[in-house]
Amino acid sequence: MRCPVSGPNASPPEIDTTRWYAEKVARHGYDHRGLGFRTRSSQEKRFEALLSLGDFHGRTLLDVGCGFGDFLAYLHEHGIEPRYTGLDICEPMIQRCLERFEGADARFRMGDVLEWQLTEAPDYVVASGIFGLDSRGARTRIRPTLRRMFEWARVGVAANFLSQRSLEPAENRVYVDPAEALEMGLALCPAVRLDHTYLPNDFTLYLDKTPAWERGAGGAR
Secondary structure (H helix, E strand, O other), rough: OOOOOOOOOOOOOHHHHHHHHHHHHHHHHHOOOHHOOOOOOHHHHHHHHHHHHHOOOOOOEEEOOOOOOOOHHHHOOOOOOOHHHHHHOOOHHHHHHHHHHHOOOEEEEEEEOOOOOOOOOOOOOEOOOOEOOOOOOHHHHHHHHHHHHHHHHHOEEEEEEOOOOOOOOOEEEEEEHHHHHHHHHHHHOOOOEEEEEEOEEEEEEEEEEOOHHHHHOOOOO
16 A cells, blocks of 8 residues: 655654555455454444534535545434545545545545645544554644644544553554643633543544634534
C-alpha cells in the first residue's frame, strides 16, 4: 500500500504507518481488522460515540482518516444520510471507498489533514482511530490535527483516542491522557465534553463551536 508523503513543514506521517496498514490489509482484508480494530463491536462503539456530537442527517460531514468508509456505512445502516466527505492519506483506501460507495451521495478525497485545502466548511468534522498508531511523528501531529479540524468545522468536532487509563495497553499504540486531551480541547474553545464510558480503553472528545449557553434553550445543532 503506497501513500503520499507531505511536505517537510507539515509533520508528515512516516512510512512505517503506511507499511503497518498495508500489512493489516494484506492479512485481514477490507474489514475492521485491516484498520487495527480488535473487533467490529469496538469499532462500532466508537462510531456510536461520534453520534453524540449532533444530528448528522442532511448536514455536511467531513470524516478525517475515513479508511474504508466504515463510518459512512454505519450511518446508512442507522438511517442517517449526511452530505459526506471522506479524507484519507492512503490512496488504496480512497480507491476502496470509491468502489464501495459507487453511486452514493458521498465524496472521497486523498490528502493529509494538515495540508489538504477545503473548498467548503463542513458542519461537522469527526475522526475515529487516526491517532492510535505509535509511528514516528504521530504524537506531535495530534494537537495540530485537532486544531485544524476545529478551524474547519462550523458546528462541532468529535475525535476518539486510546486512553492512557487502559488496563491492558497494546504495543506500538498511542495512549493519550484524558486530562491532557481535555486541556487540548479547552485551548481551542470553552465548550468541551469528554466521554470515557463506552469502552475501558477509549474516549471521545467533543468540541462545540457555539457553546450551549449561547445557543439558548433548545438551540439547534
